[in-house]
Amino acid sequence: MIDPLLQVKDLKKYFRNSTxxxxxxxxxxxxxxxxxxxxxxxxTVGLVGESGCGKxxxxxxxxxxxxxxxxxxxFSGEDLLTLAxxxxxxxxxxxxxxxxxxxxxxxPRRTIREAIxxxxxxxxxxxSSERNKIVEQLIVEVGLDIYHxxxxxxxxxxxxxxxxxxxxxxxxxPDFLICDEPVSALxxxxxxxxxxLLQDLKSKFGFSYLFISHDLSVVYHVSDRVLVMYLGRIVExxxxxxxxxxxLHPYTKLLMSSNxxxxxxxxxxxxxxxxxxxxxxxxTAGCSFADRCPMATGICQxxxxxxxxxxxxxxxxxHLYST
Amino acid sequence: MGKEKLIEVNNLxxxxxxxxxxxxxxxxxxxxxxxxxTVGIVxxxxxxxxxxxxxxxxxxxxxxxxxxxxxxxFRGRDLLSLSQEQMRAVRGNEIAMVFQEPMTSLxxxxxxxxxxxxxxxxxxxxxxxxAMKNAIELLGQVGIRNPKQIAKSYPHQLSGGxxxxxxxxxxxxxxPKLLIADEPTTALDxxxxxxxxxxxxxxxxxxxxxxxxxxxxLALMAQVCDRIIVMYCGRIVEEGTVASLLSExxxxxxxxxxxxTPTITEERVRLTPIEGSVPNPFSMPAGCxxxxxxxxxxxxxxxxxxxxxxxxxxxxxxxxxxx
Numbered sequence: 001m002i003d004p005l006l007q008v009k010d011l012k013k014y015f016r017n018s019t020x021x022x023x024x025x026x027x028x029x030x031x032x033x034x035x036x037x038x039x040x041x042x043x044t045v046g047l048v049g050e051s052g053c054g055k056x057x058x059x060x061x062x063x064x065x066x067x068x069x070x071x072x073x074x075f076s077g078e079d080l081l082t083l084a085x086x087x088x089x090x091x092x093x094x095x096x097x098x099x100x101x102x103x104x105x106x107x108p109r110r111t112i113r114e115a116i117x118x119x120x121x122x123x124x125x126x127x128s129s130e131r132n133k134i135v136e137q138l139i140v141e142v143g144l145d146i147y148h149x150x151x152x153x154x155x156x157x158x159x160x161x162x163x164x165x166x167x168x169x170x171x172x173x174p175d176f177l178i179c180d181e182p183v184s185a186l187x188x189x190x191x192x193x194x195x196x197l198l199q200d201l202k203s204k205f206g207f208s209y210l211f212i213s214h215d216l217s218v219v220y221h222v223s224d225r226v227l228v229m230y231l232g233r234i235v236e237x238x239x240x241x242x243x244x245x246x247x248l249h250p251y252t253k254l255l256m257s258s259n260x261x262x263x264x265x266x267x268x269x270x271x272x273x274x275x276x277x278x279x280x281x282x283x284t285a286g287c288s289f290a291d292r293c294p295m296a297t298g299i300c301q302x303x304x305x306x307x308x309x310x311x312x313x314x315x316x317x318x319h320l321y322s323t
Numbered sequence: 324m325g326k327e328k329l330i331e332v333n334n335l336x337x338x339x340x341x342x343x344x345x346x347x348x349x350x351x352x353x354x355x356x357x358x359x360x361t362v363g364i365v366x367x368x369x370x371x372x373x374x375x376x377x378x379x380x381x382x383x384x385x386x387x388x389x390x391x392x393x394x395x396x397f398r399g400r401d402l403l404s405l406s407q408e409q410m411r412a413v414r415g416n417e418i419a420m421v422f423q424e425p426m427t428s429l430x431x432x433x434x435x436x437x438x439x440x441x442x443x444x445x446x447x448x449x450x451x452x453x454a455m456k457n458a459i460e461l462l463g464q465v466g467i468r469n470p471k472q473i474a475k476s477y478p479h480q481l482s483g484g485x486x487x488x489x490x491x492x493x494x495x496x497x498x499p500k501l502l503i504a505d506e507p508t509t510a511l512d513x514x515x516x517x518x519x520x521x522x523x524x525x526x527x528x529x530x531x532x533x534x535x536x537x538x539x540x541l542a543l544m545a546q547v548c549d550r551i552i553v554m555y556c557g558r559i560v561e562e563g564t565v566a567s568l569l570s571e572x573x574x575x576x577x578x579x580x581x582x583x584t585p586t587i588t589e590e591r592v593r594l595t596p597i598e599g600s601v602p603n604p605f606s607m608p609a610g611c612x613x614x615x616x617x618x619x620x621x622x623x624x625x626x627x628x629x630x631x632x633x634x635x636x637x638x639x640x641x642x643x644x645x646x
Contacts, residue, residue: 050512050513050514050515051483051512157600157601159600160600187367187368187539187600187601188367188539188540188541188580188583188584189367189579189580189583189596189597189600189601190596190600191583191585192582192583192584192585192594192595192596192597193596193598195585195594196593196594196596199593214512214513215513215585216513216587217542217584217585217586217587218585220585220587220591221585221586221587221591221594240591244587244588244589245589254514255513255514256587257517258513258514258516258517259513259587260513260516260517260520260540260542260543260545260546261542261586261587261588262541262542262545262569262581262584262586
């Protein structure tokens with residue numbers, strides 16, 4: 001039985017609402033409201049959801065850009081939240097983030113070479129000549145040329161910039177990469193190049209991915225397992241095959257049927273339901289999806305469903321499936 | 324004697340003068356549309372698809388843009404010969420538009436009801452009081468459950484999906500003959516997108532408007548359109564009915580786009596991306612603009628631009644393979 005690389009346990013991240021916006025939601029914006037899941041070595045876990053589901057906040061909290069309100073993040077057996085100082089720094093090398101906006105995450109006044117070397121400087125690794133050698137290997141690894149190293153970000157296309165972001169993330173030889181909407185800002189033809197690159201790098205180096213995207217087609221394509229999030233909670237967790245063959249949660253079914261796919265034109269489409277995500281958070285007890293759910297019953301308005309095992313690998317938070 | 328065409332574009336050419344030189348945003352674009360048809364224009368960055376729609380609407384900024392050549396006929400009228408004032412009478416009245424970012428198309432200082440009413444007053448010579456009543460009715464028709472309240476609201480008080488419904492209500496207020504929707508759902512969640520698309524389809528049935536839908540999302544077009552026009556670097560490279568284009572794409576770019584698009588099917592197939600990226604408009608390749616990226620290129624492609632040729636089944640292809 002292999003140990004998980006990452007264990008997220010009942011993670012919560014609440015943001016304070018400004019008093020002007022409080023309204024019915026009250027003091028707190030519960031961006032992540034009790035999330036638990038594992039990522040195993042060499043696995044790609046896809047995280048999909050729409051606005052306000054908390055997927056980006058989750059990625060950023062795991063990597064340490066936000067301080068959690070509650071819960072635990074255990075990486076390689078170590079509690080990230082209690083670890084401090086040098087141990088924390090050592091461990092942090094092993095988790096890297098690839099950002100959505102390739103332009104926004106590269107310093108416009110630094111060359112590509114400098115961008116990729118930066119992590120070495122921060123961690124005091126390698127001599128100057130070693131750094132340059134590694135950087136040259138990395139740039140080729142991500143499908144660019146050595147001459148790109150002396151360019152500035154504005155001289156590169158969106159896809160090229162994203163490759164640089166990936167090269168930079170690889171610099172410290174991580175075990176685990178969090179990809180936050182890595183292809184959303186790219187043209188379709190370039191998206192496919194980057195998706196293939198990420199898959200090839202994974203085959204070669206064996207890391208794990210947490211792949212965050214609003215695009216269900218992309219998530220389905222790359223993931224071993226898929227987590228579906230809604231308003232700060234995981235509502236379903238299953239292998240990609242189960243999500244395709246047997247989506248359980250009414251929200252997952254809605255996502256699947258709303259998602260336009262090339263091959264699906266004549267397929268029976270679940271009628272789009274009215275209503276939108278209530279961004280004001282739940283103000284009442286009960287399931288956060290109840291107000292939009294075509295299957296909602298009395299208990300759905302009263303009691304919050306827990307994430308329970310439907311089968312060994314398939315979890316769902318819905319009263320329809322509670323025993 | 325044939326039916327009068329809703330839209331007839333002939334040899335459209337649009338140039339832009341920039342500090343870096345002159346670029347040809349649109350070249351040799353010709354197509355037609357009958358009343359009640361839904362035509363999709365798909366393309367990536369630099370394809371010129373948005374410039375085509377701006378040209379039809381008379382909204383190409385001049386300077387720096389200039390319609391250097393071409394004819395645009397709308398129900399037999401030469402739009403390019405109309406004065407600004409005459410064109411204003413057509414826009415919002417007979418030709419309506421919905422853009423990607425409803426927040427930037429709606430006036431933040433006026434209520435939604437008033438903005439919808441504005442076109443009724445301007446184009447329909449309606450009384451203001453009557454216009455408000457009509458606006459509320461229109462909001463109801465676009466699926467808003469509390470139209471009176473939304474009519475009194477300001478744009479910033481509404482979600483993205485709601486705002487887009489307001490835009491659609493505004494666009495349809497004067498029962499236009501043609502609706503141009505430029506990336507209408509790109510900024511929206513997929514479940515909301517499904518609602519908006521269902522709404523557009525329903526309204527199209529009801530008022531019989533023709534729709535030109537512009538998007539980079541081929542899968543979405545497949546759900547909505549009768550015909551698809553594929554553009555690359557300012558030119559039409561392929562056109563055909565949805566079913567035939569998607570099942571038997573001819574132009575290598577169309578083939579590449581389809582093979583690049585992740586889809587949700589039982590078996591996952593590795594994506595086949597198109598190599599390279601869209602050329603810099605200041606350094607367009609000689610011959611066919613797509614040839615540097617084309618798997619099937621021949622020597623002819625490197626020197627001479629192929630013509631757009633019509634084939635069986637109303638298919639048009641701009642490619643030496645099919646000359």
